Amino acid sequence: MQAPAAGFTPYRTSGTTGGPVTWWRGRDQLDAEAELLAGLFADARPDLVVTHAPPEHLFGHLMGVLVPRLLGVPATRLHLLDGLPADCARPLIAAVPATWWALGHAARALGRYERVEVVHSTAPLPERAAAVCAAHERLRLTELHGSTETGLVGVRRGGAGAWELARDVTPVGPWLPGTERRLSVSGPRLARTAPDAALPDAFVLDDLVVPAGPRSYRLVGRRARLVKVNGRRVNADGVLNRLRAAVPGCRLSWTPVSDPVRGEWYEILAEDPATVPRVAHAVSTLLPPAERPRRVRPALMGDAEPPSR
Structure with a gap:
Protein backbone atom coordinates (compact mmCIF):
# COMPACT_ATOMS: atom_id res chain seq x y z
CA MET A 1 0.00 0.00 0.00
CA ARG A 223 -23.16 -5.86 -15.20
CA ALA A 224 -19.39 -5.97 -15.40
CA ARG A 225 -17.16 -8.92 -16.18
CA LEU A 226 -15.94 -9.17 -12.60
CA VAL A 227 -15.99 -11.93 -10.01
CA LYS A 228 -15.44 -11.65 -6.28
CA VAL A 229 -13.31 -14.52 -5.05
CA ASN A 230 -13.70 -14.61 -1.26
CA GLY A 231 -14.66 -10.95 -1.37
CA ARG A 232 -11.71 -9.81 -3.53
CA ARG A 233 -12.59 -8.37 -6.92
CA VAL A 234 -10.94 -10.13 -9.85
CA ASN A 235 -11.10 -8.66 -13.33
CA ALA A 236 -11.43 -11.87 -15.33
CA ASP A 237 -10.98 -10.05 -18.65
CA GLY A 238 -7.70 -8.64 -17.35
CA VAL A 239 -6.59 -12.13 -16.34
CA LEU A 240 -7.40 -13.41 -19.84
CA ASN A 241 -5.33 -10.65 -21.44
CA ARG A 242 -2.31 -11.55 -19.31
CA LEU A 243 -2.64 -15.24 -20.09
CA ARG A 244 -3.07 -14.63 -23.81
CA ALA A 245 0.15 -12.61 -23.82
CA ALA A 246 1.97 -15.37 -21.94
CA VAL A 247 0.70 -18.24 -24.14
CA PRO A 248 0.22 -16.70 -27.60
CA GLY A 249 -1.99 -18.61 -29.98
CA CYS A 250 -4.21 -20.09 -27.25
CA ARG A 251 -7.90 -19.29 -27.63
CA LEU A 252 -9.17 -18.65 -24.10
CA SER A 253 -12.39 -17.62 -22.41
CA TRP A 254 -13.76 -17.78 -18.87
CA THR A 255 -16.93 -18.77 -17.08
CA PRO A 256 -18.24 -17.78 -13.63
CA VAL A 257 -18.97 -20.57 -11.15
CA SER A 258 -20.48 -20.62 -7.68
CA ASP A 259 -18.39 -21.95 -4.83
CA PRO A 260 -19.49 -23.15 -1.37
CA VAL A 261 -16.49 -21.52 0.37
CA ARG A 262 -15.57 -18.47 -1.72
CA GLY A 263 -19.11 -17.48 -2.74
CA GLU A 264 -18.17 -17.22 -6.40
CA TRP A 265 -15.16 -18.18 -8.51
CA TYR A 266 -14.30 -18.61 -12.16
CA GLU A 267 -12.68 -21.08 -14.56
CA ILE A 268 -10.43 -20.51 -17.56
CA LEU A 269 -11.53 -22.38 -20.70
CA ALA A 270 -9.12 -23.39 -23.45
CA GLU A 271 -10.59 -24.08 -26.88
CA ASP A 272 -7.78 -26.57 -27.68
CA PRO A 273 -7.46 -29.22 -24.91
CA ALA A 274 -3.80 -29.70 -25.78
CA THR A 275 -3.01 -26.18 -24.54
CA VAL A 276 -4.46 -26.69 -21.03
CA PRO A 277 -1.07 -27.60 -19.41
CA ARG A 278 0.62 -24.51 -20.87
CA VAL A 279 -2.17 -22.23 -19.68
CA ALA A 280 -2.22 -23.87 -16.24
CA HIS A 281 1.53 -23.26 -15.92
CA ALA A 282 1.04 -19.60 -16.85
CA VAL A 283 -1.69 -19.29 -14.21
CA SER A 284 0.58 -20.67 -11.47
CA THR A 285 3.52 -18.45 -12.40
CA LEU A 286 1.81 -15.17 -13.36
CA LEU A 287 -1.19 -14.79 -11.06
CA PRO A 288 -1.17 -14.17 -7.31
CA PRO A 289 -3.10 -16.83 -5.37
CA ALA A 290 -6.08 -14.52 -4.70
CA GLU A 291 -6.69 -14.06 -8.46
CA ARG A 292 -6.20 -17.61 -9.70
CA PRO A 293 -9.13 -19.46 -11.29
CA ARG A 294 -10.52 -22.61 -9.75
CA ARG A 295 -9.08 -24.57 -12.67
CA VAL A 296 -8.06 -24.46 -16.31
CA ARG A 297 -10.01 -26.90 -18.47
CA PRO A 298 -11.09 -27.51 -22.06
CA ALA A 299 -14.12 -25.55 -23.23
CA LEU A 300 -17.27 -27.67 -23.53
CA MET A 301 -20.60 -27.26 -25.25
CA GLY A 302 -23.03 -25.55 -22.90
CA ASP A 303 -20.49 -23.60 -20.86
CA ALA A 304 -22.03 -20.47 -19.37
CA GLU A 305 -21.06 -17.19 -20.96
CA PRO A 306 -19.76 -14.40 -18.71
CA PRO A 307 -21.88 -11.27 -18.33
CA SER A 308 -21.85 -8.92 -21.29
CA ARG A 309 -20.00 -5.62 -21.08
Missing part, protein backbone atom coordinates in the same frame (compact mmCIF):
# COMPACT_ATOMS: atom_id res chain seq x y z
CA GLN A 2 1.42 3.39 -0.91
CA ALA A 3 2.12 6.02 1.75
CA PRO A 4 -1.08 7.89 2.64
CA ALA A 5 -1.46 11.60 2.08
CA ALA A 6 -2.24 13.63 5.19
CA GLY A 7 -5.74 12.70 6.35
CA PHE A 8 -6.35 10.17 3.54
CA THR A 9 -5.96 6.41 3.19
CA PRO A 10 -5.49 4.66 -0.18
CA TYR A 11 -7.28 1.44 -1.13
CA ARG A 12 -6.52 -0.47 -4.32
CA THR A 13 -9.16 -2.32 -6.32
CA SER A 14 -9.33 -4.17 -9.62
CA GLY A 15 -10.86 -1.86 -12.20
CA THR A 16 -13.87 -2.87 -14.24
CA THR A 17 -11.51 -2.92 -17.19
CA GLY A 18 -7.77 -2.34 -17.27
CA GLY A 19 -5.43 -2.38 -14.30
CA PRO A 20 -5.92 -1.80 -10.57
CA VAL A 21 -7.17 1.59 -9.38
CA THR A 22 -6.29 3.44 -6.18
CA TRP A 23 -9.14 5.15 -4.35
CA TRP A 24 -8.61 7.62 -1.52
CA ARG A 25 -10.83 7.94 1.52
CA GLY A 26 -10.61 10.80 4.01
CA ARG A 27 -10.40 10.26 7.75
CA ASP A 28 -13.78 11.93 8.20
CA GLN A 29 -15.32 9.53 5.67
CA LEU A 30 -13.88 6.50 7.45
CA ASP A 31 -15.07 7.80 10.82
CA ALA A 32 -18.58 8.43 9.44
CA GLU A 33 -18.79 4.92 8.01
CA ALA A 34 -17.51 3.37 11.23
CA GLU A 35 -20.24 5.23 13.14
CA LEU A 36 -22.89 3.85 10.78
CA LEU A 37 -21.59 0.32 11.26
CA ALA A 38 -21.18 0.56 15.01
CA GLY A 39 -24.77 1.76 15.24
CA LEU A 40 -25.96 -1.45 13.58
CA PHE A 41 -24.57 -3.54 16.43
CA ALA A 42 -24.88 -1.31 19.48
CA ASP A 43 -28.00 -3.16 20.68
CA ALA A 44 -26.18 -6.50 20.53
CA ARG A 45 -23.55 -5.32 23.05
CA PRO A 46 -20.70 -7.38 21.53
CA ASP A 47 -17.72 -8.02 23.79
CA LEU A 48 -15.22 -8.91 21.06
CA VAL A 49 -14.88 -8.27 17.33
CA VAL A 50 -13.44 -11.19 15.36
CA THR A 51 -12.41 -10.54 11.77
CA HIS A 52 -11.08 -12.65 8.93
CA ALA A 53 -10.80 -9.62 6.64
CA PRO A 54 -7.32 -8.16 5.99
CA PRO A 55 -6.79 -4.70 7.53
CA GLU A 56 -5.45 -3.22 4.28
CA HIS A 57 -8.92 -3.57 2.78
CA LEU A 58 -11.70 -1.13 3.63
CA PHE A 59 -13.97 -3.70 5.30
CA GLY A 60 -11.08 -5.13 7.31
CA HIS A 61 -9.94 -1.71 8.50
CA LEU A 62 -13.43 -0.62 9.47
CA MET A 63 -14.39 -3.80 11.30
CA GLY A 64 -10.96 -4.63 12.68
CA VAL A 65 -9.91 -1.18 13.92
CA LEU A 66 -12.47 1.63 13.80
CA VAL A 67 -15.72 -0.13 14.76
CA PRO A 68 -14.21 -1.92 17.79
CA ARG A 69 -12.83 1.41 18.97
CA LEU A 70 -16.30 2.98 18.82
CA LEU A 71 -17.94 0.00 20.51
CA GLY A 72 -15.26 0.00 23.20
CA VAL A 73 -14.35 -3.67 22.73
CA PRO A 74 -11.16 -5.49 21.73
CA ALA A 75 -10.65 -6.94 18.25
CA THR A 76 -8.71 -9.90 16.97
CA ARG A 77 -7.91 -11.02 13.45
CA LEU A 78 -7.94 -14.79 13.05
CA HIS A 79 -7.00 -17.18 10.29
CA LEU A 80 -9.75 -19.53 9.16
CA LEU A 81 -8.16 -22.54 10.88
CA ASP A 82 -7.62 -20.79 14.23
CA GLY A 83 -11.02 -21.62 15.66
CA LEU A 84 -13.32 -19.20 17.44
CA PRO A 85 -12.25 -17.60 20.73
CA ALA A 86 -13.55 -19.03 23.99
CA ASP A 87 -13.04 -15.93 26.15
CA CYS A 88 -16.13 -13.98 25.04
CA ALA A 89 -19.90 -14.32 25.21
CA ARG A 90 -21.19 -12.06 22.43
CA PRO A 91 -18.76 -11.96 19.50
CA LEU A 92 -19.24 -9.81 16.43
CA ILE A 93 -17.72 -11.72 13.50
CA ALA A 94 -16.68 -9.80 10.38
CA ALA A 95 -17.00 -12.45 7.68
CA VAL A 96 -15.51 -13.04 4.27
CA PRO A 97 -17.12 -15.83 2.23
CA ALA A 98 -14.67 -18.45 3.51
CA THR A 99 -15.66 -17.59 7.10
CA TRP A 100 -18.83 -19.60 6.58
CA TRP A 101 -16.75 -22.73 6.02
CA ALA A 102 -15.13 -22.12 9.41
CA LEU A 103 -18.48 -21.41 11.08
CA GLY A 104 -19.89 -24.61 9.61
CA HIS A 105 -17.22 -26.53 11.55
CA ALA A 106 -17.61 -24.55 14.78
CA ALA A 107 -20.99 -25.75 16.09
CA ARG A 108 -19.70 -26.33 19.63
CA ALA A 109 -18.11 -22.88 19.86
CA LEU A 110 -21.19 -21.15 18.44
CA GLY A 111 -23.40 -23.01 20.90
CA ARG A 112 -21.44 -21.58 23.86
CA TYR A 113 -22.18 -17.96 23.04
CA GLU A 114 -25.08 -15.91 24.38
CA ARG A 115 -25.39 -14.17 21.02
CA VAL A 116 -23.45 -14.10 17.76
CA GLU A 117 -23.50 -11.24 15.27
CA VAL A 118 -22.09 -12.03 11.83
CA VAL A 119 -21.57 -9.18 9.38
CA HIS A 120 -20.89 -10.19 5.77
CA SER A 121 -19.71 -7.63 3.24
CA THR A 122 -20.01 -7.05 -0.51
CA ALA A 123 -19.67 -10.58 -1.81
CA PRO A 124 -22.34 -13.22 -2.46
CA LEU A 125 -23.21 -15.40 0.50
CA PRO A 126 -21.92 -18.95 -0.02
CA GLU A 127 -24.49 -21.71 -0.03
CA ARG A 128 -23.59 -22.99 3.43
CA ALA A 129 -24.43 -19.64 5.08
CA ALA A 130 -28.15 -20.43 5.16
CA ALA A 131 -27.55 -23.76 6.88
CA VAL A 132 -25.26 -22.19 9.48
CA CYS A 133 -27.81 -19.47 10.26
CA ALA A 134 -30.66 -21.98 10.49
CA ALA A 135 -28.69 -24.21 12.86
CA HIS A 136 -27.94 -21.47 15.39
CA GLU A 137 -30.92 -19.51 16.66
CA ARG A 138 -28.72 -17.04 18.56
CA LEU A 139 -26.87 -16.04 15.39
CA ARG A 140 -27.98 -12.86 13.60
CA LEU A 141 -26.77 -12.11 10.07
CA THR A 142 -26.24 -8.60 8.76
CA GLU A 143 -25.16 -8.09 5.13
CA LEU A 144 -23.44 -4.96 3.87
CA HIS A 145 -23.60 -3.86 0.26
CA GLY A 146 -21.24 -1.35 -1.28
CA SER A 147 -17.74 -1.06 -2.71
CA THR A 148 -14.38 0.51 -2.05
CA GLU A 149 -15.45 3.38 -4.31
CA THR A 150 -18.73 4.07 -2.51
CA GLY A 151 -18.32 2.68 0.97
CA LEU A 152 -21.45 1.31 2.58
CA VAL A 153 -24.53 1.66 0.34
CA GLY A 154 -27.13 -0.70 1.79
CA VAL A 155 -27.87 -3.08 4.66
CA ARG A 156 -29.93 -6.25 4.85
CA ARG A 157 -30.77 -8.37 7.89
CA GLY A 158 -31.47 -12.08 7.93
CA GLY A 159 -30.22 -13.01 4.46
CA ALA A 160 -33.47 -12.33 2.59
CA GLY A 161 -35.69 -9.51 1.41
CA ALA A 162 -34.83 -6.02 0.24
CA TRP A 163 -31.80 -3.92 1.06
CA GLU A 164 -32.20 -0.59 2.84
CA LEU A 165 -30.05 2.35 1.78
CA ALA A 166 -27.68 3.75 4.40
CA ARG A 167 -29.07 6.96 5.84
CA ASP A 168 -26.51 9.25 4.14
CA VAL A 169 -26.83 7.59 0.70
CA THR A 170 -29.15 8.96 -1.99
CA PRO A 171 -30.06 7.14 -5.22
CA VAL A 172 -29.34 9.11 -8.39
CA GLY A 173 -31.57 9.02 -11.45
CA PRO A 174 -35.00 7.42 -11.91
CA TRP A 175 -35.97 5.25 -8.93
CA LEU A 176 -39.05 3.41 -10.10
CA PRO A 177 -40.16 0.36 -8.11
CA GLY A 178 -40.15 -2.76 -10.26
CA THR A 179 -37.81 -1.33 -12.93
CA GLU A 180 -34.32 -2.81 -13.29
CA ARG A 181 -31.45 -0.32 -13.39
CA ARG A 182 -27.78 0.08 -12.52
CA LEU A 183 -27.36 1.39 -9.01
CA SER A 184 -26.11 4.98 -8.97
CA VAL A 185 -25.65 6.78 -5.65
CA SER A 186 -24.44 10.03 -4.16
CA GLY A 187 -23.33 10.87 -0.64
CA PRO A 188 -20.53 12.27 1.50
CA ARG A 189 -18.49 9.03 1.65
CA LEU A 190 -17.67 8.51 -2.04
CA ALA A 191 -13.97 7.90 -2.61
CA ARG A 192 -11.69 10.18 -4.61
CA THR A 193 -9.20 9.24 -7.31
CA ALA A 194 -6.61 11.48 -5.62
CA PRO A 195 -6.42 13.17 -2.19
CA ASP A 196 -6.79 16.61 -3.74
CA ALA A 197 -9.61 15.62 -6.11
CA ALA A 198 -13.12 16.93 -5.57
CA LEU A 199 -15.76 14.72 -3.99
CA PRO A 200 -17.59 12.97 -6.86
CA ASP A 201 -21.20 14.00 -7.47
CA ALA A 202 -22.21 10.35 -7.87
CA PHE A 203 -20.87 6.87 -8.55
CA VAL A 204 -22.43 4.22 -10.77
CA LEU A 205 -21.90 0.70 -9.44
CA ASP A 206 -21.79 -2.42 -11.56
CA ASP A 207 -24.71 -3.86 -9.60
CA LEU A 208 -28.12 -4.22 -11.20
CA VAL A 209 -31.00 -3.51 -8.83
CA VAL A 210 -34.78 -3.27 -8.81
CA PRO A 211 -36.08 -0.52 -6.48
CA ALA A 212 -38.56 -1.95 -3.99
CA GLY A 213 -39.52 1.27 -2.22
CA PRO A 214 -38.38 4.88 -1.74
CA ARG A 215 -35.15 3.74 -0.04
CA SER A 216 -35.01 -0.01 -0.61
CA TYR A 217 -33.95 -2.27 -3.45
CA ARG A 218 -33.34 -5.84 -4.52
CA LEU A 219 -30.02 -6.96 -6.00
CA VAL A 220 -30.47 -8.87 -9.26
CA GLY A 221 -26.96 -9.20 -10.68
CA ARG A 222 -23.81 -7.49 -11.86
Whole structure:
Protein backbone atom coordinates (compact mmCIF):
# COMPACT_ATOMS: atom_id res chain seq x y z
CA MET A 1 0.00 0.00 0.00
CA GLN A 2 1.42 3.39 -0.91
CA ALA A 3 2.12 6.02 1.75
CA PRO A 4 -1.08 7.89 2.64
CA ALA A 5 -1.46 11.60 2.08
CA ALA A 6 -2.24 13.63 5.19
CA GLY A 7 -5.74 12.70 6.35
CA PHE A 8 -6.35 10.17 3.54
CA THR A 9 -5.96 6.41 3.19
CA PRO A 10 -5.49 4.66 -0.18
CA TYR A 11 -7.28 1.44 -1.13
CA ARG A 12 -6.52 -0.47 -4.32
CA THR A 13 -9.16 -2.32 -6.32
CA SER A 14 -9.33 -4.17 -9.62
CA GLY A 15 -10.86 -1.86 -12.20
CA THR A 16 -13.87 -2.87 -14.24
CA THR A 17 -11.51 -2.92 -17.19
CA GLY A 18 -7.77 -2.34 -17.27
CA GLY A 19 -5.43 -2.38 -14.30
CA PRO A 20 -5.92 -1.80 -10.57
CA VAL A 21 -7.17 1.59 -9.38
CA THR A 22 -6.29 3.44 -6.18
CA TRP A 23 -9.14 5.15 -4.35
CA TRP A 24 -8.61 7.62 -1.52
CA ARG A 25 -10.83 7.94 1.52
CA GLY A 26 -10.61 10.80 4.01
CA ARG A 27 -10.40 10.26 7.75
CA ASP A 28 -13.78 11.93 8.20
CA GLN A 29 -15.32 9.53 5.67
CA LEU A 30 -13.88 6.50 7.45
CA ASP A 31 -15.07 7.80 10.82
CA ALA A 32 -18.58 8.43 9.44
CA GLU A 33 -18.79 4.92 8.01
CA ALA A 34 -17.51 3.37 11.23
CA GLU A 35 -20.24 5.23 13.14
CA LEU A 36 -22.89 3.85 10.78
CA LEU A 37 -21.59 0.32 11.26
CA ALA A 38 -21.18 0.56 15.01
CA GLY A 39 -24.77 1.76 15.24
CA LEU A 40 -25.96 -1.45 13.58
CA PHE A 41 -24.57 -3.54 16.43
CA ALA A 42 -24.88 -1.31 19.48
CA ASP A 43 -28.00 -3.16 20.68
CA ALA A 44 -26.18 -6.50 20.53
CA ARG A 45 -23.55 -5.32 23.05
CA PRO A 46 -20.70 -7.38 21.53
CA ASP A 47 -17.72 -8.02 23.79
CA LEU A 48 -15.22 -8.91 21.06
CA VAL A 49 -14.88 -8.27 17.33
CA VAL A 50 -13.44 -11.19 15.36
CA THR A 51 -12.41 -10.54 11.77
CA HIS A 52 -11.08 -12.65 8.93
CA ALA A 53 -10.80 -9.62 6.64
CA PRO A 54 -7.32 -8.16 5.99
CA PRO A 55 -6.79 -4.70 7.53
CA GLU A 56 -5.45 -3.22 4.28
CA HIS A 57 -8.92 -3.57 2.78
CA LEU A 58 -11.70 -1.13 3.63
CA PHE A 59 -13.97 -3.70 5.30
CA GLY A 60 -11.08 -5.13 7.31
CA HIS A 61 -9.94 -1.71 8.50
CA LEU A 62 -13.43 -0.62 9.47
CA MET A 63 -14.39 -3.80 11.30
CA GLY A 64 -10.96 -4.63 12.68
CA VAL A 65 -9.91 -1.18 13.92
CA LEU A 66 -12.47 1.63 13.80
CA VAL A 67 -15.72 -0.13 14.76
CA PRO A 68 -14.21 -1.92 17.79
CA ARG A 69 -12.83 1.41 18.97
CA LEU A 70 -16.30 2.98 18.82
CA LEU A 71 -17.94 0.00 20.51
CA GLY A 72 -15.26 0.00 23.20
CA VAL A 73 -14.35 -3.67 22.73
CA PRO A 74 -11.16 -5.49 21.73
CA ALA A 75 -10.65 -6.94 18.25
CA THR A 76 -8.71 -9.90 16.97
CA ARG A 77 -7.91 -11.02 13.45
CA LEU A 78 -7.94 -14.79 13.05
CA HIS A 79 -7.00 -17.18 10.29
CA LEU A 80 -9.75 -19.53 9.16
CA LEU A 81 -8.16 -22.54 10.88
CA ASP A 82 -7.62 -20.79 14.23
CA GLY A 83 -11.02 -21.62 15.66
CA LEU A 84 -13.32 -19.20 17.44
CA PRO A 85 -12.25 -17.60 20.73
CA ALA A 86 -13.55 -19.03 23.99
CA ASP A 87 -13.04 -15.93 26.15
CA CYS A 88 -16.13 -13.98 25.04
CA ALA A 89 -19.90 -14.32 25.21
CA ARG A 90 -21.19 -12.06 22.43
CA PRO A 91 -18.76 -11.96 19.50
CA LEU A 92 -19.24 -9.81 16.43
CA ILE A 93 -17.72 -11.72 13.50
CA ALA A 94 -16.68 -9.80 10.38
CA ALA A 95 -17.00 -12.45 7.68
CA VAL A 96 -15.51 -13.04 4.27
CA PRO A 97 -17.12 -15.83 2.23
CA ALA A 98 -14.67 -18.45 3.51
CA THR A 99 -15.66 -17.59 7.10
CA TRP A 100 -18.83 -19.60 6.58
CA TRP A 101 -16.75 -22.73 6.02
CA ALA A 102 -15.13 -22.12 9.41
CA LEU A 103 -18.48 -21.41 11.08
CA GLY A 104 -19.89 -24.61 9.61
CA HIS A 105 -17.22 -26.53 11.55
CA ALA A 106 -17.61 -24.55 14.78
CA ALA A 107 -20.99 -25.75 16.09
CA ARG A 108 -19.70 -26.33 19.63
CA ALA A 109 -18.11 -22.88 19.86
CA LEU A 110 -21.19 -21.15 18.44
CA GLY A 111 -23.40 -23.01 20.90
CA ARG A 112 -21.44 -21.58 23.86
CA TYR A 113 -22.18 -17.96 23.04
CA GLU A 114 -25.08 -15.91 24.38
CA ARG A 115 -25.39 -14.17 21.02
CA VAL A 116 -23.45 -14.10 17.76
CA GLU A 117 -23.50 -11.24 15.27
CA VAL A 118 -22.09 -12.03 11.83
CA VAL A 119 -21.57 -9.18 9.38
CA HIS A 120 -20.89 -10.19 5.77
CA SER A 121 -19.71 -7.63 3.24
CA THR A 122 -20.01 -7.05 -0.51
CA ALA A 123 -19.67 -10.58 -1.81
CA PRO A 124 -22.34 -13.22 -2.46
CA LEU A 125 -23.21 -15.40 0.50
CA PRO A 126 -21.92 -18.95 -0.02
CA GLU A 127 -24.49 -21.71 -0.03
CA ARG A 128 -23.59 -22.99 3.43
CA ALA A 129 -24.43 -19.64 5.08
CA ALA A 130 -28.15 -20.43 5.16
CA ALA A 131 -27.55 -23.76 6.88
CA VAL A 132 -25.26 -22.19 9.48
CA CYS A 133 -27.81 -19.47 10.26
CA ALA A 134 -30.66 -21.98 10.49
CA ALA A 135 -28.69 -24.21 12.86
CA HIS A 136 -27.94 -21.47 15.39
CA GLU A 137 -30.92 -19.51 16.66
CA ARG A 138 -28.72 -17.04 18.56
CA LEU A 139 -26.87 -16.04 15.39
CA ARG A 140 -27.98 -12.86 13.60
CA LEU A 141 -26.77 -12.11 10.07
CA THR A 142 -26.24 -8.60 8.76
CA GLU A 143 -25.16 -8.09 5.13
CA LEU A 144 -23.44 -4.96 3.87
CA HIS A 145 -23.60 -3.86 0.26
CA GLY A 146 -21.24 -1.35 -1.28
CA SER A 147 -17.74 -1.06 -2.71
CA THR A 148 -14.38 0.51 -2.05
CA GLU A 149 -15.45 3.38 -4.31
CA THR A 150 -18.73 4.07 -2.51
CA GLY A 151 -18.32 2.68 0.97
CA LEU A 152 -21.45 1.31 2.58
CA VAL A 153 -24.53 1.66 0.34
CA GLY A 154 -27.13 -0.70 1.79
CA VAL A 155 -27.87 -3.08 4.66
CA ARG A 156 -29.93 -6.25 4.85
CA ARG A 157 -30.77 -8.37 7.89
CA GLY A 158 -31.47 -12.08 7.93
CA GLY A 159 -30.22 -13.01 4.46
CA ALA A 160 -33.47 -12.33 2.59
CA GLY A 161 -35.69 -9.51 1.41
CA ALA A 162 -34.83 -6.02 0.24
CA TRP A 163 -31.80 -3.92 1.06
CA GLU A 164 -32.20 -0.59 2.84
CA LEU A 165 -30.05 2.35 1.78
CA ALA A 166 -27.68 3.75 4.40
CA ARG A 167 -29.07 6.96 5.84
CA ASP A 168 -26.51 9.25 4.14
CA VAL A 169 -26.83 7.59 0.70
CA THR A 170 -29.15 8.96 -1.99
CA PRO A 171 -30.06 7.14 -5.22
CA VAL A 172 -29.34 9.11 -8.39
CA GLY A 173 -31.57 9.02 -11.45
CA PRO A 174 -35.00 7.42 -11.91
CA TRP A 175 -35.97 5.25 -8.93
CA LEU A 176 -39.05 3.41 -10.10
CA PRO A 177 -40.16 0.36 -8.11
CA GLY A 178 -40.15 -2.76 -10.26
CA THR A 179 -37.81 -1.33 -12.93
CA GLU A 180 -34.32 -2.81 -13.29
CA ARG A 181 -31.45 -0.32 -13.39
CA ARG A 182 -27.78 0.08 -12.52
CA LEU A 183 -27.36 1.39 -9.01
CA SER A 184 -26.11 4.98 -8.97
CA VAL A 185 -25.65 6.78 -5.65
CA SER A 186 -24.44 10.03 -4.16
CA GLY A 187 -23.33 10.87 -0.64
CA PRO A 188 -20.53 12.27 1.50
CA ARG A 189 -18.49 9.03 1.65
CA LEU A 190 -17.67 8.51 -2.04
CA ALA A 191 -13.97 7.90 -2.61
CA ARG A 192 -11.69 10.18 -4.61
CA THR A 193 -9.20 9.24 -7.31
CA ALA A 194 -6.61 11.48 -5.62
CA PRO A 195 -6.42 13.17 -2.19
CA ASP A 196 -6.79 16.61 -3.74
CA ALA A 197 -9.61 15.62 -6.11
CA ALA A 198 -13.12 16.93 -5.57
CA LEU A 199 -15.76 14.72 -3.99
CA PRO A 200 -17.59 12.97 -6.86
CA ASP A 201 -21.20 14.00 -7.47
CA ALA A 202 -22.21 10.35 -7.87
CA PHE A 203 -20.87 6.87 -8.55
CA VAL A 204 -22.43 4.22 -10.77
CA LEU A 205 -21.90 0.70 -9.44
CA ASP A 206 -21.79 -2.42 -11.56
CA ASP A 207 -24.71 -3.86 -9.60
CA LEU A 208 -28.12 -4.22 -11.20
CA VAL A 209 -31.00 -3.51 -8.83
CA VAL A 210 -34.78 -3.27 -8.81
CA PRO A 211 -36.08 -0.52 -6.48
CA ALA A 212 -38.56 -1.95 -3.99
CA GLY A 213 -39.52 1.27 -2.22
CA PRO A 214 -38.38 4.88 -1.74
CA ARG A 215 -35.15 3.74 -0.04
CA SER A 216 -35.01 -0.01 -0.61
CA TYR A 217 -33.95 -2.27 -3.45
CA ARG A 218 -33.34 -5.84 -4.52
CA LEU A 219 -30.02 -6.96 -6.00
CA VAL A 220 -30.47 -8.87 -9.26
CA GLY A 221 -26.96 -9.20 -10.68
CA ARG A 222 -23.81 -7.49 -11.86
CA ARG A 223 -23.16 -5.86 -15.20
CA ALA A 224 -19.39 -5.97 -15.40
CA ARG A 225 -17.16 -8.92 -16.18
CA LEU A 226 -15.94 -9.17 -12.60
CA VAL A 227 -15.99 -11.93 -10.01
CA LYS A 228 -15.44 -11.65 -6.28
CA VAL A 229 -13.31 -14.52 -5.05
CA ASN A 230 -13.70 -14.61 -1.26
CA GLY A 231 -14.66 -10.95 -1.37
CA ARG A 232 -11.71 -9.81 -3.53
CA ARG A 233 -12.59 -8.37 -6.92
CA VAL A 234 -10.94 -10.13 -9.85
CA ASN A 235 -11.10 -8.66 -13.33
CA ALA A 236 -11.43 -11.87 -15.33
CA ASP A 237 -10.98 -10.05 -18.65
CA GLY A 238 -7.70 -8.64 -17.35
CA VAL A 239 -6.59 -12.13 -16.34
CA LEU A 240 -7.40 -13.41 -19.84
CA ASN A 241 -5.33 -10.65 -21.44
CA ARG A 242 -2.31 -11.55 -19.31
CA LEU A 243 -2.64 -15.24 -20.09
CA ARG A 244 -3.07 -14.63 -23.81
CA ALA A 245 0.15 -12.61 -23.82
CA ALA A 246 1.97 -15.37 -21.94
CA VAL A 247 0.70 -18.24 -24.14
CA PRO A 248 0.22 -16.70 -27.60
CA GLY A 249 -1.99 -18.61 -29.98
CA CYS A 250 -4.21 -20.09 -27.25
CA ARG A 251 -7.90 -19.29 -27.63
CA LEU A 252 -9.17 -18.65 -24.10
CA SER A 253 -12.39 -17.62 -22.41
CA TRP A 254 -13.76 -17.78 -18.87
CA THR A 255 -16.93 -18.77 -17.08
CA PRO A 256 -18.24 -17.78 -13.63
CA VAL A 257 -18.97 -20.57 -11.15
CA SER A 258 -20.48 -20.62 -7.68
CA ASP A 259 -18.39 -21.95 -4.83
CA PRO A 260 -19.49 -23.15 -1.37
CA VAL A 261 -16.49 -21.52 0.37
CA ARG A 262 -15.57 -18.47 -1.72
CA GLY A 263 -19.11 -17.48 -2.74
CA GLU A 264 -18.17 -17.22 -6.40
CA TRP A 265 -15.16 -18.18 -8.51
CA TYR A 266 -14.30 -18.61 -12.16
CA GLU A 267 -12.68 -21.08 -14.56
CA ILE A 268 -10.43 -20.51 -17.56
CA LEU A 269 -11.53 -22.38 -20.70
CA ALA A 270 -9.12 -23.39 -23.45
CA GLU A 271 -10.59 -24.08 -26.88
CA ASP A 272 -7.78 -26.57 -27.68
CA PRO A 273 -7.46 -29.22 -24.91
CA ALA A 274 -3.80 -29.70 -25.78
CA THR A 275 -3.01 -26.18 -24.54
CA VAL A 276 -4.46 -26.69 -21.03
CA PRO A 277 -1.07 -27.60 -19.41
CA ARG A 278 0.62 -24.51 -20.87
CA VAL A 279 -2.17 -22.23 -19.68
CA ALA A 280 -2.22 -23.87 -16.24
CA HIS A 281 1.53 -23.26 -15.92
CA ALA A 282 1.04 -19.60 -16.85
CA VAL A 283 -1.69 -19.29 -14.21
CA SER A 284 0.58 -20.67 -11.47
CA THR A 285 3.52 -18.45 -12.40
CA LEU A 286 1.81 -15.17 -13.36
CA LEU A 287 -1.19 -14.79 -11.06
CA PRO A 288 -1.17 -14.17 -7.31
CA PRO A 289 -3.10 -16.83 -5.37
CA ALA A 290 -6.08 -14.52 -4.70
CA GLU A 291 -6.69 -14.06 -8.46
CA ARG A 292 -6.20 -17.61 -9.70
CA PRO A 293 -9.13 -19.46 -11.29
CA ARG A 294 -10.52 -22.61 -9.75
CA ARG A 295 -9.08 -24.57 -12.67
CA VAL A 296 -8.06 -24.46 -16.31
CA ARG A 297 -10.01 -26.90 -18.47
CA PRO A 298 -11.09 -27.51 -22.06
CA ALA A 299 -14.12 -25.55 -23.23
CA LEU A 300 -17.27 -27.67 -23.53
CA MET A 301 -20.60 -27.26 -25.25
CA GLY A 302 -23.03 -25.55 -22.90
CA ASP A 303 -20.49 -23.60 -20.86
CA ALA A 304 -22.03 -20.47 -19.37
CA GLU A 305 -21.06 -17.19 -20.96
CA PRO A 306 -19.76 -14.40 -18.71
CA PRO A 307 -21.88 -11.27 -18.33
CA SER A 308 -21.85 -8.92 -21.29
CA ARG A 309 -20.00 -5.62 -21.08
